[in-house]
Amino acid sequence: NAGVTQTPKFRILKIGQSMTLQCAQDMNHNYMYWYRQDPGMGLKLIYYSVGAGITDKGEVPNGYNVSRSTTEDFPLRLELAAPSQTSVYFCASSLQASGGPSTDTQYFGPGTRLTVL
Amino acid sequence: DQQVKQNSPSLSVQEGRISILNCDYTNSMFDYFLWYKKYPAEGPTFLISISSIKDKNEDGRFTVFLNKSAKHLSLHIVPSQPGDSAVYFCAAKNVRGGFKTIFGAGTRLFVKA
Numbered sequence: 001n002a003g004v005t006q007t008p009k010f011r012i013l014k015i016g017q018s019m020t021l022q023c024a025q026d027m028n029h030n031y032m033y034w035y036r037q038d039p040g041m042g043l044k045l046i047y048y049s050v051g052a053g054i055t056d057k058g059e060v061p062n063g064y065n066v067s068r069s070t071t072e073d074f075p076l077r078l079e080l081a082a083p084s085q086t087s088v089y090f091c092a093s094s095l096q097a098s099g100g101p102s103t104d105t106q107y108f109g110p111g112t113r114l115t116v117l
Numbered sequence: 118d119q120q121v122k123q124n125s126p127s128l129s130v131q132e133g134r135i136s137i138l139n140c141d142y143t144n145s146m147f148d149y150f151l152w153y154k155k156y157p158a159e160g161p162t163f164l165i166s167i168s169s170i171k172d173k174n175e176d177g178r179f180t181v182f183l184n185k186s187a188k189h190l191s192l193h194i195v196p197s198q199p200g201d202s203a204v205y206f207c208a209a210k211n212v213r214g215g216f217k218t219i220f221g222a223g224t225r226l227f228v229k230a
Contacts, residue, residue: 004160009158040126040222041222042119042121042206042222043161043206043220045217045218058217090161104149104210105151105166106218107162107163108153108160108161109160110159111158
């Protein structure tokens with residue numbers, strides 16, 4: 001099991017450019033999440049998905065879009081990159097979200113460090 | 118509004134001694150608390166958790182204590198090892214409330230050999 005994988009590891013974008021951050025999991029988890037971590041801050045939820053075809057906004061969704069066409073993949077799209085989107089992005093997955101400790105634990109990918117100049 | 122606060126950005130401890138990482142929360146609806154550990158260039162990994170029906174949970178060298186009246190939890194690492202040097206995130210959620218997990222800003226632990 002590879003767990004949760006993310007690509008790319010690093011990326012530098014110019015203002016106004018677009019890109020897609022890739023995320024995949026091979027644990028057959030229902031729930032998938034995108035977080036961003038800014039320096040000195042906790043993880044902030046951008047978008048989440050409860051299953052293929054179902055996505056919803058988290059705390060900080062502005063400037064991002066997601067899709068979930070398969071159980072395994074959950075890409076995050078930045079359409080018009082802005083300096084405020086400079087951050088480290090983490091994708092995570094969990095089997096459930098309200099099942100209790102044994103199923104709700106989130107597993108994280110290694111992160112993508114994005115810089116927008 | 119930070120619902121989960123880790124007020125110490127960093128902590129330095131000698132190898133073999135106890136490390137105590139603290140976390141405070143404001144939302145009384147939280148009933149499940151987690152600690153994640155993060156090494157550089159890696160994602161956070163789950164370390165230990167505690168349900169609000171308990172006040173202590175132990176797993177090897179790691180123990181989490183929960184004081185509900187004070188809305189405070191702490192992670193104890195005994196004895197501390199150099200490999201424990203990492204960033205530790207405290208997180209909280211309401212199990213019946215679904216997916217939303219609130220993370221603290223993290224505490225960077227340095228364990229000196």
